[in-house]
Amino acid sequence: MRASDKPASPLKSARLKIWRGTSRDNGRYEEFDVPFEDGDSVLDGLVRIRMQQQPDLAIRFSCFNANVCKECTMLIDGEVQYACIAKLHPGLIQLDPVPNLPVLRDLVTDSLSHKERF
Amino acid sequence: MDEVIELATDVLVAGGGAAGMFAAVAAVRNGAKAILIDKNVIGRGGASIMAQMTCAAALGEAEPDDPQLHLADTLEAGRGLCNEDLAALLCEGAPQRIRELEAWKVNWARADDGKINQVKAPGHSRKRCVYVDFLSTGAAICAALRNKVSRNSDIRRLSNVSLTDVVTRDGEAIGAVGFDVESAAPIMIKAPAVVLALGGMTKMFKRTTSPNNLAGEGVGIALRAGARLIDLEFLQFYPNGHLAPRMVGLDPTTWEPTRVKLGGRLLNGNGEEFLQNYGEAQGERYSTTRDALTYAIYKEVESGRGSPHAGVYLSFQHIGESALRAALGPVIEIFKRNNIDLTRQPVEVFPIAHYQMGGVEVDTDMASCVPGLYAAGELAGGANGANRLSGNALPEALVFGERAGEKAARFAARRKAPAWDMSAALPEVELIRAVRGQNEGRGGPSPTALMSDVKELMWHKVGPFRTARALNEAHDRLCAMRERGLRAAAVSRERVHNASLVEWFELRNGLLAAEALALSALNRRESRGAHQRDDFPETSAQYEKNQRLSLTNGKLVSSFEGVERARLR
Numbered sequence: 001m002r003a004s005d006k007p008a009s010p011l012k013s014a015r016l017k018i019w020r021g022t023s024r025d026n027g028r029y030e031e032f033d034v035p036f037e038d039g040d041s042v043l044d045g046l047v048r049i050r051m052q053q054q055p056d057l058a059i060r061f062s063c064f065n066a067n068v069c070k071e072c073t074m075l076i077d078g079e080v081q082y083a084c085i086a087k088l089h090p091g092l093i094q095l096d097p098v099p100n101l102p103v104l105r106d107l108v109t110d111s112l113s114h115k116e117r118f
Numbered sequence: 119m120d121e122v123i124e125l126a127t128d129v130l131v132a133g134g135g136a137a138g139m140f141a142a143v144a145a146v147r148n149g150a151k152a153i154l155i156d157k158n159v160i161g162r163g164g165a166s167i168m169a170q171m172t173c174a175a176a177l178g179e180a181e182p183d184d185p186q187l188h189l190a191d192t193l194e195a196g197r198g199l200c201n202e203d204l205a206a207l208l209c210e211g212a213p214q215r216i217r218e219l220e221a222w223k224v225n226w227a228r229a230d231d232g233k234i235n236q237v238k239a240p241g242h243s244r245k246r247c248v249y250v251d252f253l254s255t256g257a258a259i260c261a262a263l264r265n266k267v268s269r270n271s272d273i274r275r276l277s278n279v280s281l282t283d284v285v286t287r288d289g290e291a292i293g294a295v296g297f298d299v300e301s302a303a304p305i306m307i308k309a310p311a312v313v314l315a316l317g318g319m320t321k322m323f324k325r326t327t328s329p330n331n332l333a334g335e336g337v338g339i340a341l342r343a344g345a346r347l348i349d350l351e352f353l354q355f356y357p358n359g360h361l362a363p364r365m366v367g368l369d370p371t372t373w374e375p376t377r378v379k380l381g382g383r384l385l386n387g388n389g390e391e392f393l394q395n396y397g398e399a400q401g402e403r404y405s406t407t408r409d410a411l412t413y414a415i416y417k418e419v420e421s422g423r424g425s426p427h428a429g430v431y432l433s434f435q436h437i438g439e440s441a442l443r444a445a446l447g448p449v450i451e452i453f454k455r456n457n458i459d460l461t462r463q464p465v466e467v468f469p470i471a472h473y474q475m476g477g478v479e480v481d482t483d484m485a486s487c488v489p490g491l492y493a494a495g496e497l498a499g500g501a502n503g504a505n506r507l508s509g510n511a512l513p514e515a516l517v518f519g520e521r522a523g524e525k526a527a528r529f530a531a532r533r534k535a536p537a538w539d540m541s542a543a544l545p546e547v548e549l550i551r552a553v554r555g556q557n558e559g560r561g562g563p564s565p566t567a568l569m570s571d572v573k574e575l576m577w578h579k580v581g582p583f584r585t586a587r588a589l590n591e592a593h594d595r596l597c598a599m600r601e602r603g604l605r606a607a608a609v610s611r612e613r614v615h616n617a618s619l620v621e622w623f624e625l626r627n628g629l630l631a632a633e634a635l636a637l638s639a640l641n642r643r644e645s646r647g648a649h650q651r652d653d654f655p656e657t658s659a660q661y662e663k664n665q666r667l668s669l670t671n672g673k674l675v676s677s678f679e680g681v682e683r684a685r686l687r
Contacts, residue, residue, distance in 0.1 A: 022614065039364025039456060055564035055618050056610035062158040063329045066369040068257055069162045085367040085455075104300065105614040115268070116160060116277040118123060118298070 011035045016045055017094045018057070023103050029094075030054075036088040041065060042095070043072055043083040046107075058106035059083070073098050074107050120613075122547055123298065123305040127153040127274065128530040129523065130294055130309035132281040133336070135164030136256075136512065137495025137519035138315035139263035140215075144523025145313075146272040150530050152523075153307060154267060155279040157299065157620065161264030163277075163331050165317050165496065166515055169256030171375035172239045172247035174509030175212035180229075180236035180245035185209045187243055192510060195241045195407055196503020197647040198662045199349060202684040203482050204501035208510065211517035216248060219516070222262040227251045239378050239508035241407040247509040252447040253368075253375055259512065279305060281335070282623045283546040284312055284343040284491060287539040291343060291490035295546040299620055302554055302613040304547040310533040311490050311526035314340060315519060318474030318496040319631045320353070321624075324577035326471040327356060327371050331624075333569075336497040337634065338627025340478045341674075345486040347667040348499040349476035350631075351638035351649045354506055355582040357411035358384075359470025361429040365456040368449065373432055373467055374508065379445040384415070385431040385464065386423040392430075409505040409647045412469040412582050419468070429468030434460040469582055473511060475502045475648060476638070479666060484522035490529065490536075494522035500664070500682075504647025554619050555611035562608035565621035568599065572625070572632060580636050585653045593636040600629040634667050634674055641665060641676050 014034050021027015032053055034045040046059050063069035065084045072083040075096035083095075101109035129145040131138045134156030142154040156163050176183040188209040193200050220226060226248050227235040236245040250258040267273050278299040285293045285306075293308040319334025320326045341347060358377065360370035376382060386392045396414035398406045406414070415430050425431050434442065439461050443450055450460075458465060477499030484492045495515040502510060563571075579592035604625060610618045642665060644658035645651050663678040 037364060039366065041366045044366075050617065051564075051566050051570055055566050055608075056612050056616065058612075058615040058617065060158075060615075062163045062331055063168055063369075065366045066168055066329075067367045068167050068369070069158070069329065071159060071162065087366070105612070108615045112159065112277050113268075116275045117300070118276070 011037060012090050014045060014088045014090060015092045016049065017092055018107065019096045020057070020106050021103070022105050034088065040088050041084050042076060042086045042088055042093065045088050046083060058104070058108045060108050060111070075099065120303045120551060123303055125153060125305065126308040126535070127151050128309065129311045129313060129526045130307050131155070131313045131315060131523070132294065133164060133315035133317060133495070134160030134277070135315060135317060135495060136166035136259055136263060136515035137522070138313070139260070139267050140516055140519030141313045141315055141494055141523035141526070142267050142273045143263070143270070144520045145527040146270055148524045148527035150527035151272050153274045153276065153309070155276045155281060155296070157278070157280045157331050159277045160267065160275050161260045163329065165329060165332060166512070167256045167260040168327070168329060168369050169512055170253040170369055170371055171249045171255050172237065172378065172509035173216070173249060173255055173512035174239070174242065174246050174507065175216040175248060175513055176209065176244070176246055177213050177216060177234060177236065177248065179234040183244040183246055185213065188212070188246060191242050192502070192507055195505050195507045197505055197657070199503035199646070199664060199681055201500035201682040203682060204480070206684065207482055207521065208501050208514050208517050211521070212513035215513065215516040215520060219259060219262055222266055224258050224262045225250055237378050240405050241507045242509065249375070252449050253372065255512065280620055280623060281316070281339065282550065282627070284339055285539065285543045285546070286343050286488065287536065287542060289344060289488065290536065291488055292536045292538060293543070295543055297550045297619070299615060302616055302619060304550045306543050306547065308535065308538050309530070310536050311492065311530040313492040313494060313522045313526050314478065314497055315493070315495045315522070316497055318477065319628060319635065320471040320474060322572055322576045322628055322632050323471035324573040325359065325468070327359065327369060328471065333624035333628035334631030335624055335627040336493065337477065337631035340486060340491065340493060341630060341634065341667070341669045343491055344488045345491055346479040347476060347634060348479040348664050349503070349638070350474070350499070350635050350667060351642050351665065352475035352504045352647055353471065353635065354408055354473040354475060354648050355412045355469040356472035357408055357415055357469050358432060358467045359472070360465065361468040362427040362466040363456065363458065365458065367452045367455065370470055371472070372449070373465070376434070376446065377432070380434060380437055380441065383433045383436065385433055386418050387425045387430070388423055389431070392418050392423070407505060408508065413650065415467070415469060416583060425466045427466050429466040431464035432467045433464035435462070435464065471577070473506055475499065475504065475506050483525040484518055485525060490533070492522040492526050494518040504649060553609055553622050554616065555609060557606065557608040558611050560608055562606045563603070565607050565609060565618050565625055568603055568607055568625060569621055572596070572599065572629065576632060580639060582648065583650050583652050584639050585651065586640060589636050589640040593633060593640060596629055596633040596636055600633060604629070637674050637676065638665055638667060
C-alpha cells in the first residue's frame with residue numbers, strides 16, 4: 001500500500017449549510033453532505049465540495065491547513081473562525097461570510113486592502 | 119464583453135512572495151516604477167510565508183563561518199549540477215539580505231549573549247541557519263517585506279490578479295496579460311521588464327507542502343515566452359513530511375525544524391532505527407541530507423517495514439516535556455488540539471513534494487534568454503543543482519529577488535517603453551473571455567477535478583522513484599490533458615471569484631510544466647540527488663550535465679550541456 005491511500009479512521013459525514021449569493025440579501029443557503037475522517041477541517045470539506053459537487057462555490061484560501069495566510073476566515077456556526085483549523089463534526093455546520101465586510105460571492109468578502117485593488 | 123484593464127509600468131513583478139516583494143523593493147530603489155501582482159494576496163499567498171525555520175546565511179555569529187564554506191556545502195549537496203556562479207551569488211549575498219531584514223524589524227532569534235542564533239541544518243558544515251521563533255521565519259520575513267512594499271508609493275500593488283501570459287514582440291518581453299480574479303476582467307500590462315517570481319510546481323503533486331497557488335505557471339509562462347528551462351527533473355521530496363495522525367493548523371514540514379532543534383528518532387514500523395543502514399552515523403542528531411533521507415524512508419516502507427499509514431515513525435518520546443516546551447513554545451498547543459502528545463506517542467512521516475530545484479534558466483543578472491524577462495526565487499533554476507540544502511530557499515528568494523529587481527530596473531531604464539504589440543496580446547485576452555463559461559452545464563470535468571487527476575498522476579508516476587514506464591505513461595497522459603482535457607473542461611460563467619477560471623489557467627501553464635518535468639525525468643537515465651530512477655539506479659559521469667528544455671514549434675526540445683563552473687570567480 002502506498003502512503004496516503006489508506007483512510008486514517010472510518011468515514012463520517014457532516015452536513016455543511018453554506019450561504020450562496022452575491023450579497024447578504026441576494027442569495028440562499030445550500031446544503032452539502034461531506035464525508036470526512038477524524039481531524040479533517042472545514043476547509044477540507046469545502047475543497048471536497050468544490051471537487052465533487054459544486055466547483056463554482058467561492059471561497060478564499062492559500063496556505064491550506066497551515067493557518068498562516070489567514071485568508072479562510074468565515075463565520076462557522078455564528079463564530080468568526082479559520083476554516084483551515086476548525087474541525088468537521090457529524091451533523092449540521094452553518095457557514096456564512098464574515099460580518100462587517102461586503103460580500104462578493106458566497107463565502108468571499110471584500111477583505112483586501114483597497115490599495116491593493118484597481 | 120468584459121472591458122480590458124490597461125496598465126503600464128517600468129518593471130512588472132509577478133508573485134507576491136519573498137522574491138517578488140524584494141524584487142519590487144529593489145526595482146524602485148533603482149529608480150523604476152513597479153507593479154507587483156499576486157493571484158492571492160501580496161505577502162500572504164505563495165510559499166515564503168509557510169517557511170517555518172531555517173534561513174542559511176554565513177553571518178558567523180554562532181561560530182566562525184564564511185560564504186565560501188556555505189558555497190562549498192551548497193555545491194556538495196547539488197551533486198555536481200549547481201551553476202556555481204548562481205550558487206556563489208546566493209551564498210555571498212545572503213548575509214547582507216539578512217542584515218537588511220533585521221533593519222526592517224525581522225526579529226531573528228537570539229542567544230542570551232545577544233548574538234543571532236544559528237543552527238546547523240543537515241548538510242551544512244557550520245551553525246548557519248537563522249530563524250524566527252516559533253517556527254515563524256517565513257511569516258516574519260513576509261510581514262516585514264509586505265510592510266516595506268506597502269509604504270512605497272512607486273510600487274503599485276494588485277492582489278487577486280492572475281498572470282496568464284508574458285507578451286513578446288520580436289522575441290523580447292514587452293509586458294503581460296492576465297485577469298482580475300475578483301471580476302474576471304482581462305488585464306494588459308505594458309512593461310519593458312517583467313520579473314517572474316511565481317514559485318515552483320509542487321501543487322501538482324497529491325502529497326505536497328505547497329500552498330494552493332504553486333501550479334508551475336511560471337514554468338509554463340516562461341517556456342511559452344521563449345525562455346529555456348534547466349534541470350526540471352530535480353524536484354525535492356521533503357523527507358519528514360507529516361503523514362498521520364491528521365494534523366491541521368501547522369505546515370506538514372514542521373518535523374524537520376523540530377528535528378533540527380531537538381534531534382528526534384526515526385524508527386521503522388517495528389520500532390527500530392534504520393538510518394544507519396543507509397549510511398548515517400549512529401546517534402540521534404540529524405545530519406542526513408534530504409535526498410538521502412527520502413531514499414532511506416521510501417526503501418524502508420517498500421521493504422515492508424513501514425508504519426500503519428505506510429510511512430515511518432518519528433519519535434520525540436526520549437525528550438523531556440520541558441525541553442519540548444522550550445523548543446516549541448506555543449506550537450505544543452497546536453499539537454494538543456490535534457490530539458498529538460509528543461511525550462507519549464510518535465507521529466508518522468513520509469516524503470512529500472516540497473521544492474523545485476530546476477526552473478527558468480537565468481544568468482547572474484537573473485535574466486532569462488528572452489530580453490526583458492527575468493526570474494527569481496524558486497522559479498529560477500540552477501543554484502541548487504540536483505538537491506537543495508535545508509535553509510537555502512529563503513536566501514535564494516531574498517538574494518535573487520533583490521538582484522532581479524535591480525537588474526530589471528536598469529534594463530527598463532536603458533530600454534524605455536517598447537512598442538506594444540496588440541496583435542500579440544489580443545489572442546490571450548480573447549482566450550480569457552472564451553474560457554469563462556466554456557462547456558458550462560455539459561457535464562465535462564471541472565478544472566478542479568482535472569487538477570485532482572494531475573496531482574494523483576504526478577504523485578504516483580513522477581514521484582521520487584521513477585521508471586521509464588511510469589514516466590512515459592505520465593507524459594502521454596499529461597499531453598492528452600493539455601491537448602484535449604483543457605478543451606473539454608467545464609468552466610463556470612461566474613464573474614466574481616471564479617476559481618474554475620483560475621484553475622483552468624493554472625492547468626494551461628501547469629500541465630506544460632508537468633509535461634516538461636516528466637520529459638526531463640525520462641531523458642535523465644541515471645540517479646542523482648532528488649532524481650532517482652529505479653531502472654537506472656547509478657549516478658553516471660556521462661550525465662554530469664545540465665538538461666535544458668525549450669519549446670520549439672509547440673514541442674519540448676531537450677539538450678544536455680556541460681555544467682557552468684565558476685566563470686566569474
